[in-house]
Amino acid sequence: MSPHTAQPWLRRFHPGPDAPVQLVCLPHAGGSASFYFPFSQALSGSAEVLGVQYPGRQERHHEAGITDLHALADRIAEALAEGADDRPLVLFGHSMGAMLAFEVAARLEDSGTEVATLFASGRRAPSRHRPPENVHAFTDEQLVAVLAELDGTDTELLSEPYVLSMILPAVRSDFEAVETYRYRPRPPLRCPVVALVGDRDPRVDLEEADAWADHTAGSFDLQVFPGGHFYLSAQHDAVVDLVRRRLS
Template identity: 85%
Template sequence: MSPNTAQRWLRRFHPRPDAPVQLVCLPHAGGSASFYFPFSQALSGSAEVLGVQYPGRQERHNEPGLTDLHALADRITEAVAEEADDRPLALFGHSMGAMLAFEVAGRLEDSGTPVAALFASGRRAPSRHRPPENVHAFTDEQLVAALAALDGTDTELLNDPDILRMILPAIRSDFQAVETYHYRPRPPLRCPVVALMGDRDPRVDLDEAGAWADHTAHSFDLRVFSGGHFYLSDHQTAVVDLVRQHLIASGPLGAG
């Protein structure tokens, strides 16, 4: 992968080459790197945030989306490895991004790149399966209704036909990648894992979130916030503080 290709996948909203840790943030299905702009801003004194930009959205809207989550994880791992330096590297993913963060963490560890921590938000553990809803096969109207029910997409966007024509293909690709994902059993990760969820999230329950403990040989923590699938939009300060505290505890931020 060329550096130019790697740059297409990662966004630095607040470049901090002097920050003690890099935090790679992976968005939800249909999401873009800009979802993590507030996180990047809030953490800029502690970490350099790299937001992952999937194909098929924003400035990459002319690129076809990837419908295989493992293929997507392969490409993201290459981009992250290209941009990684000698600083500790942590991963934060929400919903689909949590599954991708897990897969990327495993690939990095397998290749000899240590991971400082994995933060898995709004998603059941990889080994926990639910029958797929096949949302990617919904009609446009059904897909829009499903997105509205999760409260993660601006209603103005969902009511704009021109914007919908532009974003729905990428959203379908993402949902197909999630719904056709098959967990490939592997040894537990060697990094700490922190699972986060909303107490009214229809996509993950307490038992499914707690099962992330089975995927690490290190420490595990589970935090529950009030709210639904996009609880973190209402608890940004608390989530940022939690991330910072865990990075301090695991070493990357040291005493800072």
């Protein structure tokens, strides 16, 4: 995959054409590719990290967000398949990104592109459904309260009107994509799946995370970390160590 392939969907913060593995990282709802800058830095040499940049944020802020998760997965899979090279391809997604990673992995495998491993973080298995909260229809104030509760956004940013005007449209479109998503039954993935979850995550319990085992014909492992929905920020080093060990 060349440095200029599949733009504007992919960001390389630390290009590593000689790295043995490509690790594609998909952000949470409202998140951007830069969320994975620390991952890219820490794993430099072990993997070339590609951060997926969804429409509607940062340099793509002028683009409308995609409110259909299946359509979003189509676009990401196309971008990845277009620039695939001979290196193993690993997917890591957190929250909404985990569901997208699953759908992207399915599309890649169906089209003949092998996925080496899927890391599904902070999200219940695709077949496990909760009644939607319709967060995407909340007022701005209610939406900000949800973001503050999840603790994945700097609280100082949430108090800046200009910043909120930039990020809330993307947050709203992402929540709509998540809340309207419905799993379409399909054969299990061929690739191994590693599910990661915080032990105090209000959005996914351990039984829901363990149900990822039903979605792979390969090996499955559940890793539980201390923390809530954004456990991986506080547990960054432990998560990086886990990923590095799996990649090797």
